[in-house]
Amino acid sequence: MNNADKRLEVTIKDMVLRNPVMTASGTFGYGYDFEDFMSLESLGGIVVKATTGGNREGNAYPRMAETSSGMLNAVGLQNKGVDYFCNTLYNKIKDINTNMIVNVSGSSVEEYVEVAEKINELKNIPGIELNISCPNVKQGGMAFGTDPKMAAEVVKAVRKVYNKTLIVKLSPNVTSIVEIAKSAEGEGADSLSLINTLLGMAVDTEKRKPLLSTVTGGLSGPAIKPVALRCVWQVAKQTKLPLIGIGGIMNARDAIEFILVGATAIEVGTANFINPAISQEIVYGISQYLDRHNIKNIADIRGII
Amino acid sequence: MRYCKDFIVVENETITSTLFILKLQYPETLPEIKAGQFVEILVEGNKDVFLRRPISIHDVDIEKNQISLLIQIVGKGTDQLSNLKIGDTVNLIFPLGNGFTIVGNRVLLIGGGCGAAPLLYLARVLKQRQIKSDILIGCKDVNHLFSKKEYESLSNLHIATEDGSCGLKGLVTSHKILEEDFDAIYCCGPTPMMKAISKHAKEKNIPCYVSLEHKMACGFGVCLCCVVDTNLGNKRTCVTGPIFLSSELKDF
Incomplete structure (x- = not known):
């Protein structure tokens, strides 16, 4: 593995990533689930499954529907809560040699603050990704990411208690993503990751019913990549924060596209389900791209579009 | 240990118009596979098929390092798989799931x-x-x-x-x-x-x-899509199952 390729190193606030390739929350478990398939140390970072204040069972089955070039999910933030994370899961991931980032979610400002405050105490967690964009929960989640005032309120409150790298994950389900991005930037976010899933639905014509128990769910996969690229490009032009591009990245070429429109790093999501070694392969593919074009540093092509 | 590797098709036997058995050759020594475990097979050549398909392991020939998959054509993915020819390569994630607990005489x-x-x-x-x-x-x-x-x-x-x-x-x-x-x-x-x-x-x-057969996106425990309601709450069919004691299941 080309861990030593210094050309790929990027920085997001206080976090040094050995390369821009991270994995997206909800698609990579807690990292160790992928140890059979690849080297976790080859990655720039891993964003683990969303963590909330208390235990959540998530939504009823069926939670998934395959769509053209993508899939819908309606998992609904299933997790065992922040205390279980701190007491049990943290011990299983704290020695993984990459940036282990926790995706923080909640139904109220207080819940986000509680989770962030507890994660702040964990020495080997250098950052959190504030999930104000989950479309699959009745309360909270996306509600915070679709209203600039609510976004500002939750980022401000979390910023007060969290002193490491604070990434805010944005929803594409808005009229102006730039407006939300500026709200988060204004309240002290260190970085923005975008996009979370697009709200969608699928129908079974034989049963004449929705395919998801929740009717609507979050669309991911290559189907959303053009939307994600547009969002990153727009936000890159309007904010100064380092951006993490997410949305349908299936290979190194897709990752480079996000970097060209202004992303400092990228997160690989749904592709992990299809090829569990893809994130490592993307790191290698980016190196090859730099070789092929004789580029000295990944920063040289960042945001040139 | 789970693997993500290529197999070679050595047989594609038609049983009925909607049922076929694929016999696949592993180029290395097969790891231990338990009865009841499954594979996630990559479907190539149809742009409408995005995810892998979870398929039960029908048989294992340890001597020859071959596995057999019995597949019913239920949609585009399985239909595409039915076209596989001898010599074609297929990529599998395997072995997945818990397998049967062997008990009794x-x-x-x-x-x-x-x-x-x-x-x-x-x-x-x-x-x-x-x-x-x-x-x-x-x-x-x-x-x-x-x-x-x-x-x-x-x-x-x-x-x-x-x-x-x-x-x-x-x-x-x-x-x-x-x-x-x-x-x-x-x-x-x-x-x-x-x-x-x-x-x-x-x-x-x-x-x-x-x-149990549940819709799943990954098959190895991370997508949380294939949950089943058990006496101990939601469990993932792909890792806690697919074999369950029926008395553990809420719906049974």
Whole structure:
């Protein structure tokens, strides 16, 4: 593995990533689930499954529907809560040699603050990704990411208690993503990751019913990549924060596209389900791209579009 | 340990117009595979198929490093797989899931339709361990019966067909083998059949293992899409299952 390729190193606030390739929350478990398939140390970072204040069972089955070039999910933030994370899961991931980032979610400002405050105490967690964009929960989640005032309120409150790298994950389900991005930037976010899933639905014509128990769910996969690229490009032009591009990245070429429109790093999501070694392969593919074009540093092509 | 590797197609046997068996050659030594485990197969060549397809392991030939998959054509993905030719390469993530817990001295295997797929390898493992088994296969008609010779060589085979073209005319639930005593029942097939068998097993106080088929995106525990409601809350079919004791399941 080309861990030593210094050309790929990027920085997001206080976090040094050995390369821009991270994995997206909800698609990579807690990292160790992928140890059979690849080297976790080859990655720039891993964003683990969303963590909330208390235990959540998530939504009823069926939670998934395959769509053209993508899939819908309606998992609904299933997790065992922040205390279980701190007491049990943290011990299983704290020695993984990459940036282990926790995706923080909640139904109220207080819940986000509680989770962030507890994660702040964990020495080997250098950052959190504030999930104000989950479309699959009745309360909270996306509600915070679709209203600039609510976004500002939750980022401000979390910023007060969290002193490491604070990434805010944005929803594409808005009229102006730039407006939300500026709200988060204004309240002290260190970085923005975008996009979370697009709200969608699928129908079974034989049963004449929705395919998801929740009717609507979050669309991911290559189907959303053009939307994600547009969002990153727009936000890159309007904010100064380092951006993490997410949305349908299936290979190194897709990752480079996000970097060209202004992303400092990228997160690989749904592709992990299809090829569990893809994130490592993307790191290698980016190196090859730099070789092929004789580029000295990944920063040289960042945001040139 | 799970692997993500290429296999070579060495046989594609048509059973019926919607049922086929793929025999796949692994180029290395196969790792240990438990009966009841499954693979996630990558479907290539159809742009409308995005995710892998979870398929039960029908049989394993340890000597030859081959595995067999019994596949029913239910949509675009499985239809695409039915076109595979000898010499083609397919990528599998395997072995996945928990597999059957082997218990007792005399057990009954019950399979319905293509759901019977994992029972052939189970019968093979039971024979190796010198556990006496009976196997009851229910299917539409004699044309939908597969791997009959193999079953006969490994177990006492009983058959029920809907049209009476082979064995008992009727459903597996009315077969008299159910009246006998067993240490465990292993059941795979349509959900109503598994529910009926699990009810029967409960009445006779026999542990009943069922194999669930749920929609899943990854197959190895990370997407959280294939959950099933159990006495201990939501569990992932792909890692806690696909084999569950029916008494653990809320719906059974």
